[in-house]
Amino acid sequence: MIVVTNSALSDLQESDLELQRPRATLVEIAADKLREFILLEKLPPGATISERDVAAALGISRTPLRGALTLLEQDGLVEYSVTRRPRVADPSLEEVAENLVVMGALEALGGELACVNATDSEVKNIVSLQQKMAAGADTLEPLDFFRTDMTMHQSIIKASGNRALIETHARYNARLWRARFVSSRRSDGREQTLAEHAAIVDALSRRDAKATAGALREHLRSAVTNISVALEERRAAQQKE
Amino acid sequence: MIVVTNSALSDLQESDLELQRPRATLVEIAADKLREFILLEKLPPGATISERDVAAALGISRTPLRGALTLLEQDGLVEYSVTRRPRVADPSLEEVAENLVVMGALEALGGELACVNATDSEVKNIVSLQQKMAAGADTLEPLDFFRTDMTMHQSIIKASGNRALIETHARYNARLWRARFVSSRRSDGREQTLAEHAAIVDALSRRDAKATAGALREHLRSAVTNISVALEERRAAQQKE
DNA sequence: GCCGAAAATTTGGTATTCCAAAATTCCAAA
DNA sequence: TTTGGAATTTTGGAATACCAAATTTTCGGC
Numbered sequence: 001m002i003v004v005t006n007s008a009l010s011d012l013q014e015s016d017l018e019l020q021r022p023r024a025t026l027v028e029i030a031a032d033k034l035r036e037f038i039l040l041e042k043l044p045p046g047a048t049i050s051e052r053d054v055a056a057a058l059g060i061s062r063t064p065l066r067g068a069l070t071l072l073e074q075d076g077l078v079e080y081s082v083t084r085r086p087r088v089a090d091p092s093l094e095e096v097a098e099n100l101v102v103m104g105a106l107e108a109l110g111g112e113l114a115c116v117n118a119t120d121s122e123v124k125n126i127v128s129l130q131q132k133m134a135a136g137a138d139t140l141e142p143l144d145f146f147r148t149d150m151t152m153h154q155s156i157i158k159a160s161g162n163r164a165l166i167e168t169h170a171r172y173n174a175r176l177w178r179a180r181f182v183s184s185r186r187s188d189g190r191e192q193t194l195a196e197h198a199a200i201v202d203a204l205s206r207r208d209a210k211a212t213a214g215a216l217r218e219h220l221r222s223a224v225t226n227i228s229v230a231l232e233e234r235r236a237a238q239q240k241e
Numbered sequence: 242m243i244v245v246t247n248s249a250l251s252d253l254q255e256s257d258l259e260l261q262r263p264r265a266t267l268v269e270i271a272a273d274k275l276r277e278f279i280l281l282e283k284l285p286p287g288a289t290i291s292e293r294d295v296a297a298a299l300g301i302s303r304t305p306l307r308g309a310l311t312l313l314e315q316d317g318l319v320e321y322s323v324t325r326r327p328r329v330a331d332p333s334l335e336e337v338a339e340n341l342v343v344m345g346a347l348e349a350l351g352g353e354l355a356c357v358n359a360t361d362s363e364v365k366n367i368v369s370l371q372q373k374m375a376a377g378a379d380t381l382e383p384l385d386f387f388r389t390d391m392t393m394h395q396s397i398i399k400a401s402g403n404r405a406l407i408e409t410h411a412r413y414n415a416r417l418w419r420a421r422f423v424s425s426r427r428s429d430g431r432e433q434t435l436a437e438h439a440a441i442v443d444a445l446s447r448r449d450a451k452a453t454a455g456a457l458r459e460h461l462r463s464a465v466t467n468i469s470v471a472l473e474e475r476r477a478a479q480q481k482e
Numbered sequence: 483g484c485c486g487a488a489a490a491t492t493t494g495g496t497a498t499t500c501c502a503a504a505a506t507t508c509c510a511a512a
Numbered sequence: 513t514t515t516g517g518a519a520t521t522t523t524g525g526a527a528t529a530c531c532a533a534a535t536t537t538t539c540g541g542c
Contacts, residue, residue, distance in 0.1 A: 266524095266525065266526090267525075267526070268525090268526095301526080301527090302526060302527045302528075303526095303527085303528090304525080304526055304527065304528090305525080305526065305527095324533080324534060324535090325533095325534095326534085326535095
């Protein structure tokens with residue numbers, strides 16, 4: 001087994017002056033890795049997770065792995081069966097939709113607060129993200145386009161200055177990442193995405209809280225529709241295989 | 242040390258037909274107990290938590306206790322210092338206010354959805370909770386009055402039928418319980434509480450989504466004010482001791 | 483008496499171990 | 513061949529053991 005010492009990992013984190021943050025534990029490192037595996041479907045939805053196997057695969061013992069699983073359960077990426085066997089969550093379309101509704105309310109609030117609290121440079125940064133997406137509408141790789149999209153949403157929430165909101169939003173982001181990514185690959189959706197983003201950014205630039213919140217709510221509402229379509233298509237395609 | 246076997250606990254849970262839910266683990270049991278301790282200030286804000294001592298006090302080993310602490314950290318009731326020593330969270334007034342703002346958005350959404358999705362019996366139940374509070378305005382013990390208040394809010398959220406919302410709301414509830422309880426003890430606030438509740442229940446009965454959301458938002462906004470006052474008073478009082 | 487360094491102790495992180503519950507395999511009876 | 517159940521294996525829950533880091537205590541020099 002590979003033993004990962006703290007010192008061997010130190011160059012990955014504690015860079016610069018960020019000595020405020022507690023040093024990373026194996027639990028967090030494992031959670032990050034697992035999160036990535038799940039989002040990239042290296043661990044596919046519904047897959048059972050054998051604590052011993054996965055721990056061995058990550059080169060750690062079961063103790064920190066179990067901690068990581070608890071974390072991911074909170075994020076909604078891992079579920080426990082009635083007999084407490086952990087598996088990768090496989091949310092139904094209905095559940096994804098329910099999560100998106102909450103996400104919509106969170107982002108609307110974020111936009112509203114951002115209109116009041118964002119610094120000018122934060123607004124400028126958000127505008128530039130939107131421009132980047134518009135400019136690359138025909139050229140950007142799906143993953144890049146998507147990442148920029150996500151970054152823009154996160155930036156708005158960050159600009160709200162509300163830490164609780166930022167944290168809860170991040171949690172929903174993790175939970176919805178996969179579904180939204182699948183949806184975003186439908187390239188014909190880019191046009192709509194950009195139009196909606198334009199409305200959001202426009203309202204935010206004018207610091208019109210009501211309009212920003214409304215535009216974000218609208219954007220998330222259409223996300224529900226798009227994701228429904230995409231997941232259905234996907235399910236149909238997988239059925240054929 | 243007292244060894245708590247699963248069978249010794251079995252009569253506490255697996256009652257009736259609820260065999261769907263995974264059986265309780267020591268982690269959950271410990272988390273529940275600790276949550277109670279923290280909310281009742283048996284473990285006061287800012288207190289450091291020695292894993293060994295607390296585990297021994299609960300009659301369990303460190304392993305499940307650590308799991309419980311992870312859970313409570315997610316709920317915002319426990320924090321880790323830079324050197325990873327766990328302590329009871331002691332949120333600043335500012336943090337409480339930020340959480341209440343998010344809570345406001347969540348409850349507004351819940352009210353909106355409840356207007357659409359609540360069954361008539363759910364609405365009736367919420368109305369009766371409101372009546373119970375109104376009737377007992379002068380007689381109910383602070384804790385009972387408060388509990389009914391909380392139950393009413395939870396019932397509205399439950400009636401929304403959105404599981405993600407229910408879960409996230411519960412988390413915020415845990416986080417804010419103490420601050421709201423302190424605030425609710427200011428008996429002069431009962432009148433205002435009841436008036437605001439009346440507005441909420443009235444709108445909900447008419448299934449007026451906009452009005453319900455608005456009334457809840459307003460209610461939470463005033464909660465921010467009240468809690469600020471209450472916590473300030475409390476701080477001043479403690480300073481004198 | 484005060485300060486700082488070194489020793490002792492306490493604390494949290496992780497691995498290992500043991501156990502009971504669950505799942506699987508296997509085999510004999512129908 | 514099918515099936516019921518006993519035997520076996522696998523799995524997760526929890527306790528314990530061990531280590532390194534952090535904290536506290538001790539004590540010698542000033």
